[in-house]
Amino acid sequence: MFTFSTDVSSVLVWLVWIAAFVALFVSNEVGRRFKWAGFALFVVLPIVLTVLWLTVLSDTAYMDWFHLAKVYSSTAGCIGFWCIRHLRGVGKDGKEWKLSEKKWALCFPPLILAINIMEAVVRDFQVGAIYSVPTIEYLHNQIQYYIGGSWNYMNGIAGILNTITITGWFGICIRKKTDKDGSMDMLWPDMLWFWIIAYDLWNFAYTYNCLPGHSWYAGFALLAAPTLCAFTVGKGAWLQHRAQTLALWCMFAQTFPTFIDKGPFFVNSHCLL
Numbered sequence: 001m002f003t004f005s006t007d008v009s010s011v012l013v014w015l016v017w018i019a020a021f022v023a024l025f026v027s028n029e030v031g032r033r034f035k036w037a038g039f040a041l042f043v044v045l046p047i048v049l050t051v052l053w054l055t056v057l058s059d060t061a062y063m064d065w066f067h068l069a070k071v072y073s074s075t076a077g078c079i080g081f082w083c084i085r086h087l088r089g090v091g092k093d094g095k096e097w098k099l100s101e102k103k104w105a106l107c108f109p110p111l112i113l114a115i116n117i118m119e120a121v122v123r124d125f126q127v128g129a130i131y132s133v134p135t136i137e138y139l140h141n142q143i144q145y146y147i148g149g150s151w152n153y154m155n156g157i158a159g160i161l162n163t164i165t166i167t168g169w170f171g172i173c174i175r176k177k178t179d180k181d182g183s184m185d186m187l188w189p190d191m192l193w194f195w196i197i198a199y200d201l202w203n204f205a206y207t208y209n210c211l212p213g214h215s216w217y218a219g220f221a222l223l224a225a226p227t228l229c230a231f232t233v234g235k236g237a238w239l240q241h242r243a244q245t246l247a248l249w250c251m252f253a254q255t256f257p258t259f260i261d262k263g264p265f266f267v268n269s270h271c272l273l
Helices: 010-033 035-054 065-086 105-130 150-164 193-210 215-231 238-255
Strands: 088-090 096-098 135-139 142-146
Touching: 010 035, 010 215, 010 238, 035 065, 035 238, 065 105, 065 238, 105 150, 105 193, 105 238, 150 193, 193 215, 215 238
Parallel strands: none
Antiparallel strands: 088 096, 135 142
């Protein structure tokens, strides 16, 4: 399934994978438990990094449509969820209002989730149509390995089914703040475990086929972190965890692409040689 580099032992590669997984899990915990840490991670940090990507890192940061769409759509999701969780005020009538109580605001989470899925669906169809033979390509500051085929179309259709089965939009609510838990997580009761597992399987298949050089981390570790959080310390808030870990990983990958694309810790899911 995966081809490890021969420069280091597989044990060391596994340790790096565990480090990436732990870093994502812990960063998500900090972002969700502390209001202003979330603001710093998903508003301030992306602004600073965008300047770097467009200037001093312009020759190394990913510049293809998919990576840019992914980093900014996931970050937009994090910002929107932060607002739903924390934004409140007092109206002209003197009554307090909360964004989480506005029905129109609750349309944002399923919308950004659907957009995120459809980005991958479009890319799946694109890879299936263009890369009918094994290809190694260097483009937009990245080297990538592709083997397009019928599996891309089947996985694209699976992504569409994932989108169709997004339900329970207006059941989204905020976890009550307590002395033990001040996270105020955005809970989605209709986002049940079997949908989450189906999403994980679909998304891993996507990364395996369309981002083979990234799937060890961006597929395996990145999907495991929010799922574990959703089934343990952050129950009911999988979408929030998924958006935050995805945004953090995309920002890291944009800033340090050589970690994924080359070097001793590079792991490929296809062997074309």
